[in-house]
Amino acid sequence: MPTHxxxxxxxxxxxxxxxxxxxxxxxxASRLSARGTTGSLTITQFGVLEVLxxxxxxxxxxxxxxxxxxxxxxxxxxxxxxxxxxxxxxxxEHDRRISRVELTPAGxxxxxxxxxxxxxAVAEEFSVLTPxxxxxxxxxxxxxxxxxx
Amino acid sequence: MPTHxxxxxxxxxxxxxxxxxxxxxxxxASRLSARGTTGSLTITQFGVLEVLxxxxxxxxxxxxxxxxxxxxxxxxxxxxxxxxxxxxxxxxEHDRRISRVELTPAGxxxxxxxxxxxxxAVAEEFSVLTPxxxxxxxxxxxxxxxxxx
DNA sequence: TCTAAATTATTCAACATCAAACGATTGGAA
DNA sequence: TTCCAATCGTTTGATGTTGAATAATTTAGA
Numbered sequence: 001m002p003t004h005x006x007x008x009x010x011x012x013x014x015x016x017x018x019x020x021x022x023x024x025x026x027x028x029a030s031r032l033s034a035r036g037t038t039g040s041l042t043i044t045q046f047g048v049l050e051v052l053x054x055x056x057x058x059x060x061x062x063x064x065x066x067x068x069x070x071x072x073x074x075x076x077x078x079x080x081x082x083x084x085x086x087x088x089x090x091x092x093e094h095d096r097r098i099s100r101v102e103l104t105p106a107g108x109x110x111x112x113x114x115x116x117x118x119x120x121a122v123a124e125e126f127s128v129l130t131p132x133x134x135x136x137x138x139x140x141x142x143x144x145x146x147x148x149x
Numbered sequence: 150m151p152t153h154x155x156x157x158x159x160x161x162x163x164x165x166x167x168x169x170x171x172x173x174x175x176x177x178a179s180r181l182s183a184r185g186t187t188g189s190l191t192i193t194q195f196g197v198l199e200v201l202x203x204x205x206x207x208x209x210x211x212x213x214x215x216x217x218x219x220x221x222x223x224x225x226x227x228x229x230x231x232x233x234x235x236x237x238x239x240x241x242e243h244d245r246r247i248s249r250v251e252l253t254p255a256g257x258x259x260x261x262x263x264x265x266x267x268x269x270a271v272a273e274e275f276s277v278l279t280p281x282x283x284x285x286x287x288x289x290x291x292x293x294x295x296x297x298x
Numbered sequence: 299t300c301t302a303a304a305t306t307a308t309t310c311a312a313c314a315t316c317a318a319a320c321g322a323t324t325g326g327a328a
Numbered sequence: 329t330t331c332c333a334a335t336c337g338t339t340t341g342a343t344g345t346t347g348a349a350t351a352a353t354t355t356a357g358a
Binding site: 044093098 | 344346350353
């Protein structure tokens with residue numbers, strides 16, 4: 001989408017790259033989703049299972065931090081995963097404010113089945129870039145992301 | 150977030166870059182949002198006004214295409230903008246299926262006020278990259294995005 | 299100890315988002 | 329001309345998302 005911005009070339013360049021950045025992510029995400037590699041899960045549900053799979057059980061607030069979502073959002077997503085029997089809330093013994101979330105056997109079986117397929121699909125999407133280009137991209141993104149946010 | 154993936158280094162690298170990519174976008178978007186440069190508008194509402202501002206009145210289906218959203222979504226967002234008097238639906242004379250969306254004077258005034266601030270904020274976010282690095286990033290993203298999606 | 303501040307999870311209202319189904323309309327083919 | 333397929337916008341149901349308010353609990357400080 002051309003932004004047609006007529007001012008400062010620095011601003012025009014930044015707007016252009018920002019649009020490219022958001023559209024690239026949208027584009028890749030939609031192609032990944034179309035492949036159905038997340039099974040019957042939504043993106044966020046997949047994210048929750050994946051984090052629990054790789055990092056183990058954790059409190060909801062920590063889950064919110066990892067996934068960059070609000071606590072209210074995590075409450076709902078965990079609710080929906082719990083209804084489907086994929087995760088379980090376990091009360092913390094030492095701090096009764098905390099409810100720890102963990103995978104059920106069904107949740108573990110599901111993420112073990114679909115994660116490799118998802119990883120493979122991501123690899124195929126990024127195969128248009130050489131290893132060096134991927135490293136370069138990672139460096140540029142690190143500079144952009146590291147700003148306190 | 151480390152993905153801790155133990156397999157093919159090609160897959161590990163792709164997952165790593167994919168995580169960096171989504172997190173960079175999340176991070177920048179949340180900082181832009183925190184600056185309040187979109188005024189009292191949501192991201193999508195801002196997007197609609199911005200497209201109408203730069204490209205002129207257009208049917209909802211075209212708006213959906215530009216913003217990569219579903220038609221049902223656009224219906225709702227335009228509804229909300231219309232309630233606030235920022236846009237207007239105008240029936241197409243030649244094709245009664247189409248309702249063209251255009252800025253009202255209030256909508257024009259608003260986007261004319263906030264867009265430059267938003268553009269400035271985006272420029273500041275991307276000022277951590279040199280012009281050459283921005284160009285490099287644009288090239289890499291173009292390769293990633295161009296895949297039919 | 300007692301109290302104030304911080305943390306955790308939940309709830310709610312408002313908006314976003316999609317997929318699917320639907321009705322109205324258009325355009326082309328038989 | 330008549331009918332069928334495609335297009336456009338809306339609606340619905342399910343889920344996501346935030347920010348703010350709230351309740352329960354813990355922690356730290358006076």
